Amino acid sequence: MGGRCRARDALEVLPGVGTKTASVVLNVAFGVETIAVDTHIFRVSNRIPLVVAPTTDKVQAGLEAIVPAPYRLNAHHWLILFGRYICKARRPECPRCPINDLCRYPSKTL
Numbered sequence: 001m002g003g004r005c006r007a008r009d010a011l012e013v014l015p016g017v018g019t020k021t022a023s024v025v026l027n028v029a030f031g032v033e034t035i036a037v038d039t040h041i042f043r044v045s046n047r048i049p050l051v052v053a054p055t056t057d058k059v060q061a062g063l064e065a066i067v068p069a070p071y072r073l074n075a076h077h078w079l080i081l082f083g084r085y086i087c088k089a090r091r092p093e094c095p096r097c098p099i100n101d102l103c104r105y106p107s108k109t110l
């Protein structure tokens with residue numbers, strides 16, 4: 001759910017709370033199907049690619065549009081863990097990546 005809602009508006013007027021933090025709170029505390037985009041999700045999305053976009057807000061909108069509903073609530077956590085432990089920033093672990101046959105990242109470490 002990438003559209004505006006009253007809860008999101010209320011969160012984002014708080015000092016230091018931007019789109020990502022508001023999305024995390026909406027997802028974890030209120031069960032809203034948001035996909036907050038941090039540095040890991042931004043990288044993974046552009047690499048595979050799932051969504052190619054220059055900003056985190058655009059990646060979030062793209063992911064929320066393409067991730068099927070049954071997975072949308074937890075996709076945020078899965079993508080962060082995938083980026084933190086497999087599709088790492090400096091040297092992705094492509095040989096043990098479960099989607100290395102699908103990934104189109106030109107600098108795979110296979």
Ligand code: SF4
Binds near residue numbers: 097104109
């Ligand atoms: S194959 Fe490599 S670059 Fe592609 S998603 Fe897997 S870890 Fe990331």
